[in-house]
Amino acid sequence: xxxxxxxxxHKQGKLEFALDVPFPSTRExxxxxxxxxxxxxxxxxxxxxxxxxxxxxxxxRWRADETRILRVSVxxxxxxxxxxxxxxxAFGPPVPV
Amino acid sequence: MTxxxxxxxxxxxxxxxxxxxGEVLSNPRRTYITPPGQGFLPSDTARxxxxxxxxxxxxxxxxxxxxxxxxxxxxxxxxxxxGAPLVTVALVARTVAQxxxxxxxxxxxxxxxxxxxxxxxxxxxxxxxYVSGGNTQVIAYSERRYRIFGExxxxxxxxxxxxxxxxxxxxxxxxxxxxxxxxxxRGKQYVELPYTVKGMDVSFSGILSYIEVTxxxxxFLQETLFSMLVEITERAMAHCGSQEVLIVGxxxxxxxxxxxxxxxxxxxxxxxxxxxxxxxxxxxxMIAQAGWEMFRSGQVTELSDSWITQRYRTDEVEVTWRD
Numbered sequence: 001x002x003x004x005x006x007x008x009x010h011k012q013g014k015l016e017f018a019l020d021v022p023f024p025s026t027r028e029x030x031x032x033x034x035x036x037x038x039x040x041x042x043x044x045x046x047x048x049x050x051x052x053x054x055x056x057x058x059x060x061r062w063r064a065d066e067t068r069i070l071r072v073s074v075x076x077x078x079x080x081x082x083x084x085x086x087x088x089x090a091f092g093p094p095v096p097v
Numbered sequence: 098m099t100x101x102x103x104x105x106x107x108x109x110x111x112x113x114x115x116x117x118x119g120e121v122l123s124n125p126r127r128t129y130i131t132p133p134g135q136g137f138l139p140s141d142t143a144r145x146x147x148x149x150x151x152x153x154x155x156x157x158x159x160x161x162x163x164x165x166x167x168x169x170x171x172x173x174x175x176x177x178x179x180g181a182p183l184v185t186v187a188l189v190a191r192t193v194a195q196x197x198x199x200x201x202x203x204x205x206x207x208x209x210x211x212x213x214x215x216x217x218x219x220x221x222x223x224x225x226x227y228v229s230g231g232n233t234q235v236i237a238y239s240e241r242r243y244r245i246f247g248e249x250x251x252x253x254x255x256x257x258x259x260x261x262x263x264x265x266x267x268x269x270x271x272x273x274x275x276x277x278x279x280x281x282x283r284g285k286q287y288v289e290l291p292y293t294v295k296g297m298d299v300s301f302s303g304i305l306s307y308i309e310v311t312x313x314x315x316x317f318l319q320e321t322l323f324s325m326l327v328e329i330t331e332r333a334m335a336h337c338g339s340q341e342v343l344i345v346g347x348x349x350x351x352x353x354x355x356x357x358x359x360x361x362x363x364x365x366x367x368x369x370x371x372x373x374x375x376x377x378x379x380x381x382x383m384i385a386q387a388g389w390e391m392f393r394s395g396q397v398t399e400l401s402d403s404w405i406t407q408r409y410r411t412d413e414v415e416v417t418w419r420d
Contacts, residue, residue, distance in 0.1 A: 035191040038404040039184050076181075080188055083147050087192040090151050091165070094196045 013048065013063035015070050021058040021081065027094055029056045035084050036077075047073050099393060100163065101170045103385025104150075106186035107178025107206050108231055109137045111146040113157040114382025115168075116389050119216055122161035124375065124382040125153050134266040136259065143181035150189050157381065165197040172388025175203030175398070176409035178231065183405040191403055202388045203398040206379075207232060207411040210345040211243060212390055213383035218370035224339040226330045226358070227411075229346035229379075230255035230274075233299065233326070235333045236411060238419060243411045246333040247297035254322050255348045257301040261318065264309050272378075278351050281319045290321040297332055299325045323354045327361045334367065343370040349377040394418040 023029035033053040041049055046065040051058070060077065064070035100117045112126035129145035131137050158164070173190035176183060187203075194201040211225055225236040225243075233249040252260075255274060262273030267280065291307055293300040301322070308318060330342060342362055348354065355371050362369040376383060394417040 031192060031195040034195060034400045035188050038191070038401060039187065040404060042180060079144075079147060080184065083150075083185065083188050084192050086151060087189050088196065090155070091193050092196050095166075095198050097198055 013046065013065045013070075015064045015067060017062040017064075017070060017074055019060040019074075019077075021060075023056045023058065026056045028088060028092070029053050029058050031088065031094060032058055032081070032084050036080060041073065044069060049073060049077070099169050099389055100167050101172055101202075101385040101389040101392060102157065102163075102168050103204070103209070103381045103383065103388050104154075104171075104173040104186045104190045105206070105209065105379050105381045105384045106146045106150070106182045107174050107176070108182065108379060109142050109145075110379040111150055111153060111182075111186070112379060112381035113150070113153045114380055114385045115157055115161040115163055116382055116385040118389075121382045122163060123157045124380050125156040125160065126378075126380050127153060128271065130270050133268050134263050135269075136263060139179045139181040142179060143185045146182050146185045150186065153381075154189065154193070165193070165199075168197065168199055170202055170388055170392040171197070171199050172202040172204050172384050172392075174206050174209065174384055174405075175403070176206065176406035178206055178407065180405070180407050183407070187403060187405045191400060195400075200392070200397045201400060201403055202391055202396060203403055204384045204387045204391065205409050205411060205414045206384075207234065207236075208243060208414055208416075209383035209387040211236065211343075212387040213376050213380075214343045214345040214370065214372055216386050217372045217376055218343060220341050220343045220368075220370040222339070223341035223343035223370060224330060224334045224337060225343045225345060226326060226349070227346045228254050228326060228344065228348035228354070230259050230348075232346060233301075234411060235297070235329050237333060237337045237339065238416065239337075241416045241419070243414070243416060245410070245412055246336065247299070247329040250295060250298050250300050251302040252305065254299075254301055254326060255346070257305045257322065258318070258348070260305055261308055272347065274348060274351065277319070278353060281353065284317060286317070287320060288317045290317065292321060292325060294325050294328050297329055299329055319351070319353050323351075323357045326354065327357050330358065331361050331365070334365065340365075340367045341370065342367060345372070345377065347378045350374045390418040
């Protein structure tokens with residue numbers, strides 16, 4: 001899938017972090033994806049984040065220059081992902097469309 | 098019949114409210130209160146909101162006796178406010194909107210306050226004084242916009258009060274402003290402070306610096322700050338030929354401010370409207386109410402446009418629900 005979640009800051013960072021999150025269904029992965037991509041990364045040079053979804057897997061790839069910046073971004077994303085998943089757990093499954 | 102659920106969490110209050118055609122069905126809220134001497138920081142506030150938001154959402158549905166299927170629209174605060182808390186709330190709103198297959202609506206926080214004030218007080222077309230920890234604006238409606246007639250050129254009046262409360266280390270429970278108001282009642286001596294009205298606007302950062310350095314007592318602080326607010330409100334009323342004042346925002350709970358504004362209104366033969374702490378202080382129902390108006394006039398926010406923003410001017414929104 002294309003890269004709507006990509007930040008165009010710095011694609012050449014020397015540090016990388018990859019995350020792949022399985023969901024119970026394609027629909028749920030898509031819901032999580034659409035909830036997580038609209039907000040812009042708080043402006044900081046030296047970090048790029050790319051979120052994609054493929055079938056029922058949500059994938060995130062980070063590139064950063066410094067560990068501190070990478071840690072903050074990954075940590076933040078994990079908090080957001082957890083909240084989205086908890087919401088889906090508490091108020092799902094998605095209604096039939 | 099239109100039912101809207103609203104999510105609010107732009108500062109330290111997290112609230113979820115449900116409105117059905119002008120009736121508040123539920124409006125639960127939690128406040129992140131910091132120890133005396135400390136303000137609330139974005140990441141800690143967001144963490145607080147993450148911890149309670151789903152509980153508050155369940156409460157809102159149960160109290161209202163509403164099932165997700167009954168809801169017509171999911172409204173949430175798009176901005177302005179603190180980034181991390183705004184994101185937290187938007188994430189939940191986007192997720193439930195998709196789970197329940199309902200349209201989403203991003204609401205301007207200031208307009209939420211205004212629309213709730215209009216609903217509760219039934220004020221017709223008031224000059225609005227919006228005063229809180231994050232905002233200080235004098236607003237009047239004209240030709241499809243809530244126009245800002247005057248505002249703070251630096252910090253909000255509530256911010257001035259809250260930061261002074263930190264200096265003198267009074268409790269932040271239930272809010273620093275409330276505790277300042279109680280202390281001020283015991284004040285006996287008026288001390289003159291810098292009075293910084295700038296035409297239609299006001300400035301508070303200089304007063305804050307002054308009292309941080311020179312004084313420890315708070316009793317007179319309200320008198321000066323509120324006089325300035327009354328002056329710029331009166332100026333806007335004169336410009337607009339308005340006979341109504343509506344005070345909204347957390348600082349609007351302050352009875353002394355209402356008293357002082359009331360004196361000015363009486364002198365002009367105008368009417369003063371204010372709401373109580375359920376609706377003055379940030380809450381979910383106000384977002385639902387603004388959402389209700391926007392939704393009924395045909396507005397909807399696409400998911401890809403649902404990003405939050407820390408800066409969002411009141412006059413950026415086209416007020417499609419009023420003539």
